[in-house]
Amino acid sequence: MALQGHGFSKAERLCGESNITPLFRKGRTLYEHPFKVFFLVEKDHASVPPAILISIPKKQIKTAVTRNLLKRRIREAYRLNKTILPHFQGATSGRMQIALVYLSPKVLPFQEIRRKIILILQRLSAYENSPG
Numbered sequence: 001m002a003l004q005g006h007g008f009s010k011a012e013r014l015c016g017e018s019n020i021t022p023l024f025r026k027g028r029t030l031y032e033h034p035f036k037v038f039f040l041v042e043k044d045h046a047s048v049p050p051a052i053l054i055s056i057p058k059k060q061i062k063t064a065v066t067r068n069l070l071k072r073r074i075r076e077a078y079r080l081n082k083t084i085l086p087h088f089q090g091a092t093s094g095r096m097q098i099a100l101v102y103l104s105p106k107v108l109p110f111q112e113i114r115r116k117i118i119l120i121l122q123r124l125s126a127y128e129n130s131p132g
Contacts, residue, residue: 006079006080006083007079008075008078008079009049011048011049011051012049012050012051012052012082013051013052013053014051014052014053014097014098014099015053019051019097020053020099022040023038023039023040023053023097023099024038024099026040027039027040027097027099028040028127030120030123030124030127032116032119032120032123033103033104033116034102034103034104034106034108034116035100035101035102035103035116035120036101036103037098037099037100037101037120037124038098038099038101039096039097039098039099039124039127040096040097041094041095041096041097042094042095042096042097043094048095050082050085050095050096050097050098051095051096051097051098052078052097052098052099052100053097053098053099053100054071054074054075054078054099054100054102055099055100055101055102056070056071056101056102057101057102057103060102060103060104060105061102061105061107066107069107070102070107070108070113073108073110073113074100074102074113074117076110077110077113077114077116077117077118078100078117078121080114081114081117081118081121082121084118084121084122084125085121085124085125086125096124098124100117100120
């Protein structure tokens with residue numbers, strides 16, 4: 001059994017066109033090289049863990065093996081640091097959807113990806129804790 005807060009369950013994966021389309025249409029964006037982050041917070045929903053989508057365009061990274069390597073690194077960095085978000089501290093209610101799009105043609109090492117994910121989660125946390 002995984003430690004609380006450090007698993008990565010099916011409920012935390014963003015899937016389905018009906019969930020993804022509004023995120024890209026109505027969601028806000030931020031940029032933290034090499035990631036473009038789309039996020040949407042819906043306050044009227046019950047408190048559920050944030051749902052995340054990880055995308056690596058084939059135009060940037062040509063081989064599937066390398067794209068899968070990067071997805072694993074990003075997923076692990078998120079899994080280890082997701083408790084930065086207020087949802088995992090019981091501080092907020094609502095549903096947060098996050099899409100991480102990797103935009104660099106270079107393969108970054110895990111420690112660099114982890115550092116960037118921490119910065120992104122801190123920025124998302126600051127956004128969510130701000131009034132309005």
